[in-house]
Every structure is written in C-alpha cells, then in structure tokens.
Amino acid sequence: MLVLDSNxxxxxxxTAREQREVGDTRELTDSDYFLSNNFVDLFGDEVQRTADxxxxxxxxxxxxxxxxxxxxxxxxxxxxxxxxxWKAAASKEKKxxxxxxxxxxxxxxxxPHGFVMWIADxxxxxxx
Amino acid sequence: MAVVLIDDFSRAKYxxxxxxxxxxxxxxxxxxxxDIGCVFGRTILSSSLxxxxxxxxxxxxxxxxxxxxxxxxxxxxxxxxxxxxVGLEDLxxxx
Numbered sequence: 001m002l003v004l005d006s007n008x009x010x011x012x013x014x015t016a017r018e019q020r021e022v023g024d025t026r027e028l029t030d031s032d033y034f035l036s037n038n039f040v041d042l043f044g045d046e047v048q049r050t051a052d053x054x055x056x057x058x059x060x061x062x063x064x065x066x067x068x069x070x071x072x073x074x075x076x077x078x079x080x081x082x083x084x085x086w087k088a089a090a091s092k093e094k095k096x097x098x099x100x101x102x103x104x105x106x107x108x109x110x111x112p113h114g115f116v117m118w119i120a121d122x123x124x125x126x127x128x
Numbered sequence: 129m130a131v132v133l134i135d136d137f138s139r140a141k142y143x144x145x146x147x148x149x150x151x152x153x154x155x156x157x158x159x160x161x162x163d164i165g166c167v168f169g170r171t172i173l174s175s176s177l178x179x180x181x182x183x184x185x186x187x188x189x190x191x192x193x194x195x196x197x198x199x200x201x202x203x204x205x206x207x208x209x210x211x212x213x214v215g216l217e218d219l220x221x222x223x
C-alpha cells in the first residue's frame with residue numbers, strides 16, 4: 001500500500017537573480033528519495049488537457065466489479081463528479097500561485113508505516 | 129489542492145512519477161491511496177504507465193477520510209472500507 005499527497009507549504013519565491021543569490025542549490029544525490037525535476041517532467045505530457053478549462057479531462061475507464069480498472073473506454077460520469085469539487089477548490093490556490101513562487105510545494109509518496117518512499121518538488125505548478 | 133502548470137500541459141506528472149517508481153521498485157499488486165484515487169486510476173491507464181499498471185494487478189483508491197467527500201457510487205468502488213485486504217488502514221499517512 002502506498003499513499004500519495006501534496007503539500008503547498010514548502011514554497012520558495014522566485015528571486016531577482018541579479019539582486020540576490022539563491023540560498024541552497026545543492027543537489028541531493030546520496031539517496032533516491034528526491035525525484036529530480038527532469039524525471040518528473042518525463043510524465044508532463046502524459047495526460048493531454050482539453051481546450052476548455054473544465055475539470056473533466058481524463059479519459060474514462062471501465063471498472064470491474066471489484067474496482068480494478070480494466071478498460072479506458074467506458075463512461076462513468078458519477079465517478080467523475082466526485083473529483084470536480086476537489087479540483088474546483090484548487091482553482092483558488094492557482095490565483096495565489098501565479099508568477100510569485102518558483103517552488104510551490106512538495107509531492108510525496110509514503111508507506112502506511114510513515115516512511116517516505118519518494119518526494120518531489122513541485123516547481124511552478126500544483127499537484128496536477 | 130491542485131493547480132495546473134502555467135502552460136497547462138503538465139497534468140498529474142507528480143503522482144505519475146511516483147507510480148512509475150513504485151512499479152519499478154515494488155512491481156505487483158500495489159494499492160495507491162490518493163485524494164482523487166478514483167479519477168487517478170483512469171489517469172494512469174491513459175498514460176504510458178497504463179499497460180504496466182494493469183498487468184501488475186494494481187489499483188488506486190481514495191483515503192478513508194477524503195473518501196467521504198466522494199459520492200456514494202465512488203465510495204462503493206474506491207473507499208478502503210470496501211476493498212478487501214486493506215483492513216483498518218486509513219491511508220491518511222501523509223496528512
């Protein structure tokens with residue numbers, strides 16, 4: 001079992017580089033907890049956004065009776081609705097994020113025992 | 129909370145990156161708990177990780193507390209109370 005979630009607290013402002021040096025630019029290479037921005041960006045184009053600004057972009061999938069997703073073609077509008085409230089609430093965060101922060105938070109994966117498996121900086125973006 | 133990247137093209141890249149690592153390290157029968165695990169399961173299938181995720185016998189679900197913000201039908205399929213093998217785990221570790 002693994003748990004995913006983001007946190008929007010670890011923010012870092014964009015700096016005017018001609019005025020100030022960035023505080024800590026070390027790369028943490030002695031462990032693989034931190035996923036690099038390059039690795040995360042590999043998945044940046046996986047889900048294409050539709051032209052509108054609505055919240056329903058992911059293709060639908062068919063679920064078997066026990067919940068395992070089996071096919072990506074079936075339409076299940078009821079299952080989409082419950083995520084719309086979550087994404088609608090996120091739009092308020094977007095207004096705060098724009099143009100101000102370089103790093104907006106972290107996204108982590110942990111096991112139920114509390115051990116962090118992997119963590120990634122969210123750079124100029126939110127969870128999605 | 130979720131926000132779209134400035135150019136609106138990097139959707140779900142963080143959780144997808146995590147799932148990719150999990151599939152490489154742990155392999156099979158993963159249960160991924162996420163606030164929007166119901167939708168994210170379909171997101172994974174629509175991505176390049178889809179075939180590998182499906183073959184591994186893995187699935188996504190919602191966390192026990194966040195799950196109550198989902199509608200009844202979603203909870204029947206995705207709430208950990210309704211998933212065999214989860215036991216008393218609430219998957220709210222990261223809160």
